[in-house]
Amino acid sequence: MIKRFYPKNDKTLNFKFVQNEEDFIVEEQPIKFSGAGSFLVLKIEKNNCDTWELIDRLAKFLNVFSNEIGYAGLKDKRATTIQYITIPKKYSKEIKLFRNKKIEILDTFLHNEKLNIGDLEGNRFKINLHNVEITDINHIQKIIKLIVKEGMPNYFGYQRFGKEVVDNLAKAKEVVYGEEIVKDKKLSKMLIAAYQSSFFNAWLVERLSLSSDEFKLLNGDIFLDLQNDKLFTPKAITANILNDFHNFKITPTGLLPGRKVFKAVGEASKIEQKYDDLYIQEKGYRREAIVFPKDITCKYDAAKKMCSLDFILPKGSYATVLVEYLANRDRKSVV
Numbered sequence: 465m466i467k468r469f470y471p472k473n474d475k476t477l478n479f480k481f482v483q484n485e486e487d488f489i490v491e492e493q494p495i496k497f498s499g500a501g502s503f504l505v506l507k508i509e510k511n512n513c514d515t516w517e518l519i520d521r522l523a524k525f526l527n528v529f530s531n532e533i534g535y536a537g538l539k540d541k542r543a544t545t546i547q548y549i550t551i552p553k554k555y556s557k558e559i560k561l562f563r564n565k566k567i568e569i570l571d572t573f574l575h576n577e578k579l580n581i582g583d584l585e586g587n588r589f590k591i592n593l594h595n596v597e598i599t600d601i602n603h604i605q606k607i608i609k610l611i612v613k614e615g616m617p618n619y620f621g622y623q624r625f626g627k628e629v630v631d632n633l634a635k636a637k638e639v640v641y642g643e644e645i646v647k648d649k650k651l652s653k654m655l656i657a658a659y660q661s662s663f664f665n666a667w668l669v670e671r672l673s674l675s676s677d678e679f680k681l682l683n684g685d686i687f688l689d690l691q692n693d694k695l696f697t698p699k700a701i702t703a704n705i706l707n708d709f710h711n712f713k714i715t716p717t718g719l720l721p722g723r724k725v726f727k728a729v730g731e732a733s734k735i736e737q738k739y740d741d742l743y744i745q746e747k748g749y750r751r752e753a754i755v756f757p758k759d760i761t762c763k764y765d766a767a768k769k770m771c772s773l774d775f776i777l778p779k780g781s782y783a784t785v786l787v788e789y790l791a792n793r794d795r796k797s798v799v
Contacts, residue, residue, distance in 0.1 A: 466662075466665060466666045466669050467618070467669075467784070468619045468665065468669070468670075468794055469617075469672055469673065470617065470787060470788070470789045470792055471672050471673065471675075471676055472607070472610055472614070473607055473789060473790075473791060473792040474786050474792075474795055475594075475601050475603055476791065476792045477603065477604070477790065477792065477793075478595070478791075479592070479594060479595050479596045479597075479600065479790075479791060479792045480593070480595045481593050481594070481787050482594075482596040483542040483733075484541055484542055484543070485512060485543065485544045486544075486592070487509045487541065487544075487591065487592040487784075488540070488542065488543040488544070488545055488564050488588065488589075488590075488591055488592075488783075489544045489545070489585055489590040490539055490540070490544070490546070490547075490589055490593075490776050491504050491546040491547075491587065492536060492537060492539075492543045492546060492547045492548055492584050492586075492588075492589070493584060493585040493586045493587060493589045493722060493776060494548050494584055494585065495536075495583050495584060495589055495676065496576070496615075497573045497575040498515045498574065498575050498576040498577075498578065499514065499573070499575075499577050500572055500575030500578070501553070501574050501577065502552065502553045503534070503550040503551070503552060503553055503574070503575045503576065503577060503579075504513070504548050504550065504551050504553045504555070504556050504559070504573075504574060504575075504576055505548055505549070505550050505572060505573040505574070505575045505579070506550070506554070506559065506571075506572055507546065507548055507569070507570045507571040507572070507573070508546065508547055508548070508549060508568065508569055508570065508699070508731070509535050509544065509545070509546045509567075509568045509570055509796045510519075510539075510544075510545055510547075510568070511543075511544050511545075511566050512542065512566060513541060513544075513545075513566040513567060514538070514539060514540060514541035514542060514642055515535055515537075515538045515539050516538075516724055517541070517566075518547075518562055519533050519535065519549070519563060520550070521541075522549070522551065522559075522562070523565065524626075525532045525558075525559075525562050525623070525763040526551065526558055526559065527789065528551075528552075528555070530552065530608075532552060533549055533550070534545065534549060534550035534551075534578035534579035534580060534583075535549045535550075535579055535581070535708075536546075536548055536549075536579045536580070536581065536582065536583040536779075537581065537584055537587070537779060537780075538581075540623065546572070547568070548579060548584070548721060549579060550575060550577075550578050550579045552613070553763065555569070556572075560574075579780070582635035582779060582780075584779050585633065585779065586758075586775045586776050586777055586778045587776065587777055587781075587783075588774070589774070589775055589776075589777065589783040589786075590772070590773070591769055591772070591773045591783060591787065592771070592772050592773075593770065593771040593772075593773065593787070593790075594770055595769055596769050596770060596771040597769065597796035598763065598764075598766055598769075601628055601762075601764045601771060604762060604790050605762055607789065607790050608760055608762055608790075611618050611786070611789070612736040612757070612760060612762065613752040614678060614679075614754075614766070615679075615712070615715070615756040615757075615791065616754065616755060616756075616757065616785070616786060616789055617668055617672060617752060617754065617785065617789070618668070618752045618753055618754060618755045618781055618785070619665050619668060619782065619785045620661040620665055620756070620782065621782030621783075621784040621785050622665065622784065622790075622794070623782070623784065624657070624658055624661050624662070624782075625629070625658045625662070626654075626658065628770050632655060632658055632759075633658060633662055635655055635658060636655035636656055636658055637653055637659060638654060638742050639652055639714065640661075640741065640744055641743055642647065642657060642766065643790065644718055653746070656744065657746075657748050657786060659741075659744070659751075660720040660721055660744065660748070661720065662717065662721060662747070663720065663721050663722050663739040663740065663741065664718045664739070665772060666739050667716055667718045667719065667735065667736060667738075668753055669719070669737055669767055670738075670739075671735065677751065679716065679754050681701045681705065681706065681716055682701070682728075682730075682731045682732040683700055683701055683727040683730045683731045683732065683737075684697065684714070684728045684730030684731050684732035684733055685697070685698075685716045685717075685728060685732040686700070686726055686727075686728055686732075686750055687705075687709075687714045687715065687716055687717065687781045688715050688716075688717050688750070689713070689714055689717060690712065690713055690714060690751055691713060695717065695726055695750055697726075697728075697729065712756045713754060715752045715754050715756075716752075716753045716754065717751055717752055717753060718736070718739060718751055718753050719739065719748065719750050719751075720741075720748055720749040720751055721739070721740045721741045721742075721744045721751065722746045722747050722749070723744075723745060723746070723747050723748055724747055724748065725747070725748030725749060725750065726750060727740075727763070732786055736748060738753025746776050751780070752778070752781075755777065755778050755781050757775045757776060757777050757786065758775065758776040758777075758779075759774070759775060759783075760773070760775040761773070761774045761775070765767060771789075773786075776799055
């Protein structure tokens with residue numbers, strides 16, 4: 465497993481970050497709901513409860529299959545999280561009777577479609593960092609200014625790979641190459657997703673190492689138009705492309721290997737092809753290399769030695785990666 469690399473941070477900080485209900489709060493930034501339709505959207509706050517447990521409890525309560533419940537994103541267990549899910553409208557009366565110590569339904573809306581993965585604008589995070597020395601807060605604010613100006617690497621965080629990272633990736637490779645069969649389809653998909661993600665992270669480390677200044681764009685890169693949500697490959701890296709990147713209008717993307725996915729060409733392909741695996745039969749994807757957090761604030765309580773962060777990330781990006789960037793060390797040591 466390649467260590468995530470943050471070239472713009474030259475100082476390691478020893479603050480403490482632990483995911484729990486008080487220090488890690490996540491709220492989905494939802495899409496606009498139609499206000500009418502055959503699905504009931506539930507705005508739910510949950511504590512110490514991941515998305516799978518939430519769906520399982522609701523499915524059992526309503527006596528429905530879990531695939532009848534829609535969700536836009538997976539949320540961590542060790543946190544306070546607010547997320548949106550859908551159930552068929554016909555269960556509107558029954559759901560009013562649902563009670564659970566970990567789960568509270570805050571509000572309901574009508575919508576014309578079942579929610580699917582990715583049906584959200586992003587996530588807002590409120591995170592507390594502890595044991596932050598007063599001598600370190602200036603450095604944290606300096607890195608935050610860099611992130612505001614240039615964005616941050618969009619690595620997959622440690623959660624993507626599970627606790628036993630090396631074993632999980634080895635098992636995933638055996639599944640991909642047909643050397644092992646995992647009967648649990650959900651587990652099999654999670655293993656393969658982790659395997660795909662490991663290629664992206666390794667690719668991103670090499671691309672970041674090309675320049676100690678800003679992320680170096682290469683001819684043949686595939687970009688995401690952030691306003692239109694469309695991929696494109698320019699003929700060359702022109703001044704206009706650089707300006708659009710600096711103004712957060714576009715961002716380069718990296719490969720998650722698999723079927724039916726656009727691949728880089730020219731100069732960019734020379735690096736990308738090192739992080740591909742043609743044996744992967746799952747669908748491939750492109751992922752933003754650099755993302756641009758919004759509305760970052762940082763408040764410091766000197767008496768408690770606590771730094772409170774508040775920021776919004778695009779969907780699919782990891783708050784723990786931002787914390788790693790500030791600390792300049794991987795998450796396992798930021799505890």
